[in-house]
Amino acid sequence: xxxxxxxxxxxxxxxxxxxxxxxxxxxxxxxxxxxxxxxxxxxxxxxxxxxxxxxxxxxxxxxxxxxxxxxxxxxxxxxxxxxxxxxxxxxxxxxxxxxxxxxxxxxxxxxxxxxxxxxxxxxxxxxxxxxxxxxxxxxxxxxxxxxxxxxxxxxxxxxxxxxxxxxxxxxxxxxxxxxxxxxxxxxxxxxxxxxxxxxxxxxxxxxxxxxxxxxxxxxxxxxxxxxxxxxxxxxxxxxxxxxxxxxxxxxxxxxxxxxxxxxxxxxxxxxxxxxxxxxxxxxxxxxxxxxxxxxxxxxxxxxxxxxxxxxxxxxxxxxxxxxxxxxxxxxxxxxxxxxxxxxxxxxxxxxxxxxxxxxxxxxxxxxxxxxxxxxxxxxxxxxxxxxxxxxxxxxxxxxxxxxxxxxxxxxxxxxxxxxxxxxxxxxxxxxxxxx
Ligand code: AMP
Ligand code: ZN
Numbered sequence: 001x002x003x004x005x006x007x008x009x010x011x012x013x014x015x016x017x018x019x020x021x022x023x024x025x026x027x028x029x030x031x032x033x034x035x036x037x038x039x040x041x042x043x044x045x046x047x048x049x050x051x052x053x054x055x056x057x058x059x060x061x062x063x064x065x066x067x068x069x070x071x072x073x074x075x076x077x078x079x080x081x082x083x084x085x086x087x088x089x090x091x092x093x094x095x096x097x098x099x100x101x102x103x104x105x106x107x108x109x110x111x112x113x114x115x116x117x118x119x120x121x122x123x124x125x126x127x128x129x130x131x132x133x134x135x136x137x138x139x140x141x142x143x144x145x146x147x148x149x150x151x152x153x154x155x156x157x158x159x160x161x162x163x164x165x166x167x168x169x170x171x172x173x174x175x176x177x178x179x180x181x182x183x184x185x186x187x188x189x190x191x192x193x194x195x196x197x198x199x200x201x202x203x204x205x206x207x208x209x210x211x212x213x214x215x216x217x218x219x220x221x222x223x224x225x226x227x228x229x230x231x232x233x234x235x236x237x238x239x240x241x242x243x244x245x246x247x248x249x250x251x252x253x254x255x256x257x258x259x260x261x262x263x264x265x266x267x268x269x270x271x272x273x274x275x276x277x278x279x280x281x282x283x284x285x286x287x288x289x290x291x292x293x294x295x296x297x298x299x300x301x302x303x304x305x306x307x308x309x310x311x312x313x314x315x316x317x318x319x320x321x322x323x324x325x326x327x328x329x330x331x332x333x334x335x336x337x338x339x340x341x342x343x344x345x346x347x348x349x350x351x352x353x354x355x356x357x358x359x360x361x362x363x364x365x366x367x368x369x370x371x372x373x374x375x376x377x378x379x380x381x382x383x384x385x386x387x388x389x390x391x392x393x394x395x396x397x398x399x400x401x402x403x404x405x406x407x408x409x410x411x412x413x414x415x416x417x418x419x420x421x422x423x424x425x426x427x428x429x430x431x432x433x434x435x
Contacts (some may be wrong), residue, residue, distance in 0.1 A: 001312055004118035004150075005111070007258040012314050013258050019053045022286040023261065025049070030292055032077040034069050034339060056261060056284065057272070061295045067097040067237065075291040077101060085289055088136040089236040099236050102290040106145065109239040112256050113146020116245035119254070120230045121205055122176050124151035130169060131179040132189070132210060133159040133420055143178045146242060152176065159419040160185065162190045166201075173202045173341050178232075178241075181213035181221065182422035185353035188224040189413060199226035207232045209241060211421040212321050212339050214347035220353075231304025231320055235300075236281050237293050244318055252305040252317030259287045262316060263295070264304055267325050275304040280325060281318065299324045301337075329359060329425060331368050336401050338424040341370060344396045350375060350389055354415045361429040370397065370406040376412045 003009055004283035027050050030036040040046070050056070059194040069120045074081065083100040093098065101109070122128065128147045129331050136142030136155060147154040155172060157165050159180075165187065168174065179187070184206065204226060208218070209232035218229045233253050243260055244253035253415035255262045261284040281300045285292040301322040309317055323337040330336070337425070338357060345351045352373035360367050372393060386409055393407045416423075 002118075004115040004121050007256070008115065008119070008313055008315070010258065010314060015314060016053060018258055019286065020051070021263060022258075023053060023056060023284075024050055026284070026292055026294070028284055029077050029289060030294060033075050033270065033291070035066065035074045036077075041367070053072075053261065055316045056263075056295065059295055061270070061282065062293055063297050064091075064299070065095060067293070067296075067395040068095045071095055072098050073100070073294070074102065077292065078290050080378075086136075087138045087141075087236045087240060090137055097237060099239075099291050101239075102286075105288050105290050108259070109142060110145040110149040111241070112239070112259055113142060113242035114142060114149035115208070115256065116232065116242045116254075117146055117150050117176075118208060119245060119313075120232075121228070121248050122147075122150060126152045126176045126205075127138075127155070127172050127174045128152040128176040128178070128236075129155040129157050129165070129172070129174045130198050131157050131159065131165055131177055131183065137420065138234070138236045139178070139180075142234070142240035142242065143207070147176075147178075162187055163194075165189055169201050169203060170432050173350070175202055175204045177203055178207040178215070180210050180421065181208050181217050182211070182418065183219075183352070184208060184221045184229075185224065186417045188221070189353055193413075198224055203227050205230065207241075207245075209233055212323050212327075214339055214343040214346055215320065217341055220346055233300075233321065235298060236431075237296050237298075238285055239288065242397070243283065247309065247313065248312040249310045251309060252319055254309065254313055254315040255283075257315045260284060261286060262304070264302070265297075267297075267299075267301075268411070273303075275306040275316075278303045278322065280320075299326055301325055327425070329427065331366055331403050333360065334401060334403050336403070338366075340400050341397060342424070344400050345372060345393070348393065348396070351393070354413075354417065356415050356425070357425045359425065359427045359429050366406075366429055368403060369408055370405045371408045371410055371415060373412050373415055374409050398405060 013149050084103050086100045089097040130143050186268040188198040204230045208229045221229050230246040232245045234241040237365040244255045246253050265283040267280040281298045283296050286295050302318045305317040323339050328337050344354050352375045354373045356371045358369040390407045398404050416419045
């Protein structure tokens with residue numbers, strides 16, 4: 001096994017030892033921020049309270065609302081003149097969450113990102129195109145600096161302008177890309193629409209993340225583009241992308257535990273859950289100096305995959321994100337994640353690349369309308385055939401979610417495609433209908 005850096009070779013004992021050391025240093029540092037100084041004082045936390053990694057449970061959780069209230073600088077542990085960059089989380093409601101980085105923070109982050117890209121199989125001689133938005137979103141510059149750190153020639157293509165993206169891929173013989181799952185399928189469709197075969201593009205591997213997607217979607221993207229797809233997870237509160245990333249084994253995302261402490265809790269009781277059980281991911285930045293965040297409730301639902309990864313790395317793995325606890329909606333008393341619907345749709349070859357879930361109400365009854373794009377090849381004019389397919393999709397969805405949806409078949413490429421994270425659910429039920 002070829003490693004990028006030494007922390008990848010650490011045993012569990014080494015990881016635990018380093019985590020304890022770094023956690024103690026983190027507490028000292030965090031006390032310099034107005035927010036944590038107050039938080040720790042309220043909870044009676046002093047540097048002496050924290051000796052082992054398990055002692056982290058004495059510290060209260062940090063929530064998104066806390067971070068909103070800290071906007072813009074109340075999380076800072078260093079003088080403002082030390083900051084060299086800021087990013088925001090991509091939430092569309094409420095006040096933003098802003099994270100500022102020191103020079104050292106950017107270096108640490110680029111190093112973690114480069115390590116992850118190396119684990120995926122990228123090497124210095126790859127040509128890499130970053131096809132996600134730049135700007136406040138961390139998927140732009142975060143991925144970019146990691147790719148450069150690894151030594152790849154990096155094309156900051158950004159999001160959108162699909163024809164130009166395709167031209168760059170071909171002209172520069174791009175072998176690696178970073179792209180959002182919804183956009184990856186759109187690009188493949190566009191190549192087909194140009195009368196070309198997307199499997200003939202020079203790309204070999206893709207980092208795909210920033211939003212939830214299913215295993216079925218991964219296989220579809222792999223098939224459409226004849227590439228390998230690796231899941232990549234992160235959030236601005238924890239630097240950005242590269243917190244968790246798959247290795248070549250494609251069997252869950254390693255969380256780099258030399259830089260992050262990972263916990264899974266029951267979102268209702270806040271109890272720690274054992275490996276293998278699905279709950280809310282809670283993360284702590286161990287190495288950020290400018291604005292570390294401690295025990296952050298991410299709202300992302302996943303589980304720790306028990307056992308060792310075939311690659312030999314001992315950093316634990318999380319399963320793909322089921323969704324955010326706030327993505328879940330309740331229809332007729334049933335809890336539903338959009339990913340359950342995606343999983344069914346993307347396993348059916350007649351179904352195209354895009355879908356939209358609309359929750360509607362006629363005043364007395366809530367319904368779910370699933371608008372499903374058809375593959376061009378399968379859009380028959382035969383009404384009976386379409387009706388059969390519609391019923392089959394509705395049945396398969398019922399088996400998964402125990403609610404019968406209204407299925408509406410639409411033409412390929414007719415649903416909106418987002419340049420950023422896809423919006424999968426539109427809730428038109430009004431205040432009363434909302435869960
Ligand atoms: P941002 O606010 O842009 O930093 O977005 C962070 C959020 O994006 C995370 O908390 C997740 O909800 C989501 N996210 C990022 N990467 C992934 C991924 N690979 N799979 C699922 N969700 C993801
Ligand atoms: Zn692995």
